[in-house]
Amino acid sequence: MKISEILKRDGVTLSFEVFPPKTHDKMDVVIEAAEEIAKLKPDFMSVTYGAGGGTSEYTAEIAKRLQEEKGVTMLPHLTCVSSTRDHVKKMISVYKEYGLENIMALRGDIPPEGTPNHDYKYATDLIADIREGGDFCIGGACYPEGHPQAPSRAEDLKNLKTKVDAGVDFLTTQMFFDNEEFFDFMYRVREADISVPVLAGIMPITNAKMMKRSIEMSGTKTPRRFLQIIDFFEDRPDALRQAGIIYATEQIIDLIAHGVKNIHVYSMNKPDVARDIEKNLAPVIGSM
Ligand code: FAD
Numbered sequence: 316m317k318i319s320e321i322l323k324r325d326g327v328t329l330s331f332e333v334f335p336p337k338t339h340d341k342m343d344v345v346i347e348a349a350e351e352i353a354k355l356k357p358d359f360m361s362v363t364y365g366a367g368g369g370t371s372e373y374t375a376e377i378a379k380r381l382q383e384e385k386g387v388t389m390l391p392h393l394t395c396v397s398s399t400r401d402h403v404k405k406m407i408s409v410y411k412e413y414g415l416e417n418i419m420a421l422r423g424d425i426p427p428e429g430t431p432n433h434d435y436k437y438a439t440d441l442i443a444d445i446r447e448g449g450d451f452c453i454g455g456a457c458y459p460e461g462h463p464q465a466p467s468r469a470e471d472l473k474n475l476k477t478k479v480d481a482g483v484d485f486l487t488t489q490m491f492f493d494n495e496e497f498f499d500f501m502y503r504v505r506e507a508d509i510s511v512p513v514l515a516g517i518m519p520i521t522n523a524k525m526m527k528r529s530i531e532m533s534g535t536k537t538p539r540r541f542l543q544i545i546d547f548f549e550d551r552p553d554a555l556r557q558a559g560i561i562y563a564t565e566q567i568i569d570l571i572a573h574g575v576k577n578i579h580v581y582s583m584n585k586p587d588v589a590r591d592i593e594k595n596l597a598p599v600i601g602s603m
Contacts, residue, residue, distance in 0.1 A: 316388045317452035318417045319484040321358050322512045326603040327571055328358040329596065330390075330514070331582040331589050335362060335373035342373060349377060351586030353385040355593045361419060361487075361579070364392035371406050379413040390454060391415055393445070394423030395435035403434070403441065407448035418445050419454040420483070437474070442481040455483035457513065459491050459500035463534040472507050479509050486511060487579050490518035490529065492562075493538045494569050515570050518581040519563035519588050521556040523549040560588060564595040571599060 321328060333349045336342055353360060360381060364374045371393075378389040391410055395403055410418060422438040435441055438455060445451050455478050458471060465471035479486070486509075491497055497515055504513060520526040523545050530537060537545075541562060548555035567578050582589040 318359055319452045322485055322577060327600045328577045330359045330579045331357045332361045333584050335370045335377055345584060348584045348586050349381055350385060352582060352589045353381055353387045355589055359388040359390055361390040364394050375409050375413060378415055389415055390417040390419050392419040392421055394421045395441040396423045396425055396430050399432045400434040403444060407445055411449040417452045420445055421456055439478045439481045446482055452484045453482055454485050454487055457486040458489045459496045460536060472503055476507050476509055479511055484511060487514040488516040489533055490516050490535055490581055492541045494566055512577055514577040514579040515575050516579045517563050517566055520559040521588055560591045568599055
């Protein structure tokens with residue numbers, strides 16, 4: 316099913332993300348975790364894509380298996396900046412052959428040594444190839460606090476508008492820990508005449524190492540209240556896990572109370588975390 320159709324439904328949608336393994340011998344572990352998450356009956360699940368394309372076939376395989384065997388609508392990601400056009404086109408045809416109807420179109424991070432190929436510069440360049448390759452629903456990424464490489468938030472928003480106009484059906488945000496950043500962003504998005512649904516991306520932080528790495532990579536701001544929780548519980552893993560789940564739950568409840576309809580959880584192959592979040596939210600989502 317196309318995610319654009321799912322997003323038209325009344326009520327709140329909840330989706331989860333998994334990532335593929337680096338080597339094939341870990342596929343079973345990842346599939347098992349993804350299947351556990353699928354049991355929660357999310358509105359859809361996404362599978363990330365290695366920027367260099369090294370694990371592209373794993374992304375496709377996980378998405379295919381989950382969709383066929385568990386009946387979950389899947390959203391495989393596709394990055395372009397480190398790939399040749401031939402490889403990207405091949406992946407689009409694999410997704411089509413596997414019956415996948417949705418693709419998350421991304422640029423990918425530019426490796427420190429620079430990009431080996433120059434077929435694509437921006438995610439926008441990928442949209443036309445996806446449209447040409449089949450009748451896909453296309454998602455794109457957006458950054459409430461601005462993309463780290465953008466000269467300004469205004470410039471980033473202008474580029475986002477170009478990307479959406481090229482044929483993006485919905486957007487998912489980078490993780491954020493301060494809902495005010497999201498509300499401010501949404502105001503600017505609608506002012507910029509971008510009208511596609513925007514899914515709020517929430518990352519439940521369940522260990523301090525993961526938080527430091529995620530924040531380093533994304534440049535996301537950390538509110539004082541959140542930092543205090545991480546600092547205080549850093550050496551108490553069970554307490555930190557619980558605090559991280561409660562923080563993410565509260566963030567989501569506040570978003571829903573402000574009329575946000577679509578929540579995407581970066582569940583990081585952790586079925587227990589996805590389960591706890593889903594359980595906390597069930598009465599809230601069920602009431603909508
Ligand atoms: P773009 O939309 O191309 O934007 C990148 C930068 O270029 C921005 O600064 C933008 O302002 C600028 N720009 C865009 N168009 C133009 C233009 N025409 N002229 C000038 N400047 C322009 N990475 C992975 O490797 N695999 C994944 O699976 C993955 N999934 C992600 C999912 C989400 C929801 C998010 C938010 C990010 C994800 N990423 C993933 C990370 C992403 O690849 C990086 O953040 C990357 O740096 C930017 O990708 P993008 O698609 O947003 O790029």
